[in-house]
Amino acid sequence: QVQLVESGGGLAQAGGSLRLSCAASGRTFSSAAMGWFRQAPGREREFVASITRDGTSSVYADSVKGRFTISRDNAKNTGYLQMNSLKPEDTAVYYCAARVFLRRTSTIPDDYDNWGQGTQVTVSS
Secondary structure, eight states: OOOEEEEOOEEEEETTTTEEEEEOSSGGGGGGGEEEEEEESSSOOOEEEEEESSOOEEEEOOOTTEEEEEEGGGGGTEEEEESOOOOOGGGEEEEEEETTTTTTTTOOOOGEEEEEOOOOEEOOO
């Protein structure tokens, strides 16, 4: 299993940037596909981005494509979500997730069995 801890959330103005980090414990992070999801109040958890174990392939939700970038540094056991051109509708709790031995990206929450506690991102207009 992988334990995940997100950081880097906070308050940003529309048009601004934030970088979220997801620190993983254990030696299996490099064997795990990783994803970012978000949940706004009163809404279901939604997919944001996913990246393969080796970082060579990624996929994004249409709502963030061209603005957000997912990456990972397996040597540091850390994943990242760079968020640029933020919009008020990006306001949500952001969660990182991982699934050991998953060989592809995934947009489906049920494909992941390790989740962080979440970090709040608030974008003001």
